[in-house]
Amino acid sequence: MRPSKVRAAHAALSGWLVGLLAVGPAAAQTPVSTRLVPRALSAATAEAPADAPAVTVVAIALDAAARADAVRLVREAEQAVANSGRLKLVRLADALDVEGQRERQARESEAAEAAKAGQRAYDELDTEKALVHFDKALRAYEGADLSQRFTELSRARVMKAASQVANGENTAAQLEIRTALALNPEARFSPNFFPPEEMTFVEKERKAVLSGNKSTLRVSTEPVPAQVYVDGQFRGISPVEVADLTAADHYVTVVAPGYALNQRRERAGEASLTLAPVAALPGLQTLTDQVARKPDGSERDKALRELGSLADVPQVLALLVRGGAGAGPLEVTGLRLDVLDGHNQAYAIGTVPRGDALADGSQALLTQLVSTDTPRQAGKPVTHFSGGVSSSRRTAGYVLMATGVALLAGGVYFGMEASSKSDEFKRTAQNSRRAQDLKSTGKTYAVVADVGVLLGLASAGVGSYFAFAGGGGGGSSKSSARASRPAPAPAPTPPATETKAREPLPMPPPPEQTAPAARQPAPAAPQPAPAAPQPAPASSKKDKEAAKRAQEEEARQREEELRKRREEVERQRKESEERRKQEEAAAKREQEERRREEERRRQEEKKRPSLDEDDLRNY
Template sequence: MHAALSGWLVGMLAVGPAAAQSSLPLRLTPRAVPSAAPSSVTVVAIPLDATARTEAARLAYWAEQSVARSGRLELVRLSEALDAQGRAEREAKAAEGAQAMKDGQAAYDELDTQKALERFDVAAKAFEAGDLSRGFGDFVRARVMKAASQVANGENAAAQLEIRAVLAVDPRAQFSSNFFPPDEMAFVDKERKAALAGSTVALTVRTEPVPAQVYVDGQFRGVSPVSLSGLTAADHFVTVMAPGYELEQRRAREGETALTLTPSASQRALQAITERIVRKPDGAERDVALRELGALAGVSQVLALLVQGGTGTAPVQVTGLRLDVTDGHNLGYAVGSVPVGEAMATGSDTFLSSLVGADTARLAGNKPVTHFSSGGGSNRKTMGYVLMATGVALLAGGIYFGMEASSKEDDFRRAPQTSPRAKDFKDTGKTYALVADIGLVTGLVSAGLGSYFAFAGGGGGSSSSSPSKASATPSRSRATPPPSKAAPAKSESLDMPPPPKGTKQVSEPLPMPPPPSKTTTPAPAKTTPAPQATEPAPAPPPARDTKRSRDEDAAQREEELKKRREEVERQRRELEERRKQEEADAEAKRKRDEEEKRKRDEEEKKKRPSIDEDDLRNY
């Protein structure tokens, strides 16, 4: 045993030097870890009422600019993420234009100006067919180099026409003296001054069926409808885009131009998600729907802006949160007001910077931070369990006192009716009976309410947990006010039109409304923490007509019941069709098995040797 242990110890000690001399993939030094790629983020602005449609689309643009300026997040436009095919085609055109520019520059350097002219012309057409909201500068540079190639080929008239067309669209286009001789540079200066001092025209851009971000000559000019003035008298390039729709692009000179947006393949899914968020903008369903949107867009984070208001010059009230798609952790959260119109460009910078800044730290145990309305699902469940326990105790007490009352009744009947003890038995029994009745009724009511709160009333999910104090993000944990019940069930979120009749909408089945309780109990008071001094509190919701609210609630409940019944009927039909299909498949399989067995029997019968009569007789 000693020899064996000594040999094992020596062998173990020899493993270290042997492994160090071998070429096995054993690493004792730390491996260089590549830096992590920035997280991809998409921005969605959801109007909670019809008046906020235009301002929500405008705020989405400035939020995208804030994400791009942060340097730590990779921006993915929601309109591009939900239109994968169109995005791939535009990226292919941009790559084609970039390669053509490279080939044209190489040919120009080799003095093959004819080939350079052809390649620069191809590049200009490719960039024009792509996304000019991003590639307008490349498009202008391709046309400038096309004019330079024409000058090098001696085509001065064609070059001057190209220069004049470029300056009419972009008077600040750059022309280098390395490619243009002094005469042509003088012509460029003259045409530039003429374009800047010439007559101007007005252009109005409208879109249907929803408002869209409008870019003219590669510059963001607002949300449709947009009226522009002071444009040069030339063909300008108009690009419009909206989430859930394909990008539209055309040339326009002056007057009014209307563009009709085509829904993308993901438009219905986006509409269903936004409708769920509008129904419960301060509940757990909001974060669940945003995580589904992030998975649909293929990003790791979603920056959501819930916008309300926007009438006249009053600022809009915004609830913003940046959410981790993996587990719903709120990396950033803020509630505040943002000015409308042109002032939004600078007035929203502080609010948006707080959302895209440092990430909020998670809670102990790597638990995510969430921001739901106070009095959330877990509080209701806790109250429900307490009421259930109280109800059970009252029921037990009621049963006990009921038995005591019955016992006193028996004592009263056995005792002489004129004795003082009989009167005492009678009074005590009545008291016990009254206590038993109160305990039973109260226990039943308490147990019923507790069951409702614990099992049927917890649709809001878990309540929010406040962000960590060590977080560098200036988040506000104040819960947003609950939405008015008078709000329409089908919102105009992201301005999506209703699906055409006869088509199936992809959405989760609506939950059945809870049964009305026979007894009314005062709802627990919801306390809302006061907002910080650095941020104005949102205006309180206007008072609403009680009768009208009840009517609208009843109509909404009937609509939800109708949708639920339709969904149940559709599922029943699908189950019936699936059962019939399975029976048909089983019958077809049985027939195939019988046919195969019959064929095998016939083949075995043919393979068997024939027996003549002599063989049979001998046998």
């Protein structure tokens, strides 16, 4: 029995080893998507559900001291939205640049299709066709938004090098590998696509890149600060100095709301990029100015709703930033607003440190704004504005009310004194000196009483208006509803017929009684002529005509203003389009020059003998 068990164990072990040998080649043929995983350059973000509401972020500086920090705070808020797992981020710069975003998305789709076709051709061992597709994908990704698609560009470059290796173009492949590692030292090269000598070359180049000399690139933008990305990584707000860069041409991308995305390759030194305004910039500036003028009133939420409509998103996350004097912390009011009805999904007030501590110091406030939604009250939106009455105005109203009450009390007191003096005057001899004194004093008290009562009533009335006019404070759904709706148009003057209809109608005459004998029909009485409509009073006609003229004048002014605004937007759009065309022409010329240079290098390399050509042919 024992020898048979040993033979069975030996047979099982032999079968296991044979299975491993058979599985090895099959595993090498698995699709590249499971084997090639370049690093993700952006921070990991939680995947939001497909039906998650889209949110755009805007930061508005309420004073000059907060402008730079407000731009930095936008980036942190965008990261908080992207990491929330329940909201979908739409960058305001992309939402306002519709044409540019459409072009970049078209290039992304083109690149993705080319990369997919290249991978399919590579798996089918048609490596020459794969090289063409991966090169096309690489060029298309260079025209996309590399602040979000640099990972895909790096993957396309790696697969282009793999296709060149498979075609025997080792020198060109090594040039592509050097470029890939210079831009992304952590790029992964799978041994399933690269032979051992090429993997040795990859590791040698990686070490040289990591230990080589580093350079610095200083990026500035005009006319506004912008988010700066270098090779897909966020590096700060311009002007910014980017250190620890390799000696290569790096992809620099700058993004700012209201301006077209600008992107080009730069080496160490100075890089100044100009941002071209888009057609939506005037509207953005108008709405942000409205918010900055009245950051606590209903105009704030109304302007933010219009901004959401301009960006075509259902929610807006707004950060109102006040810097103040000195190096103290920023005062930040944040709200996430539903564009449809103005409901504040989230609201928070807090302080955020400046400088390097801003990123960590703002997380608590931003998490509060994106983590949960505030329910509506009885189906009505919740708001957090003061209804148009500022705290200083309300305080002044209360002071005036108190002053009015004091003056009324003083008026009543002096009125009683004047009445007392009058009674005493009547009981005193009229020709005496005391009577004259009582008369003079009584008149004085009477004047003081009248003035006190009048001033008290006026002061109390003005104070009541300052303190209570404009509705209640924050959280009032009724006040928010009134503020979010446009003011109703003035009611037209009722016509004369309506005025007449409201007058009491005359009673009909009693029926005429006839004797029983008089049964013969009486001759038909002539029908009374219908009463002519009474002409409307002259004052009503004048009011109606005046209202009509006022409406026509208002409509004309509105049309003129809209016409001027459309002309301004059209002019800016044409200027932006012209600048974009010039930049595209310059970029095409630059790409053509690089292509010619690369073609020249290829021709020179082909003339030289290939490295280890006999060994590679045998391999």
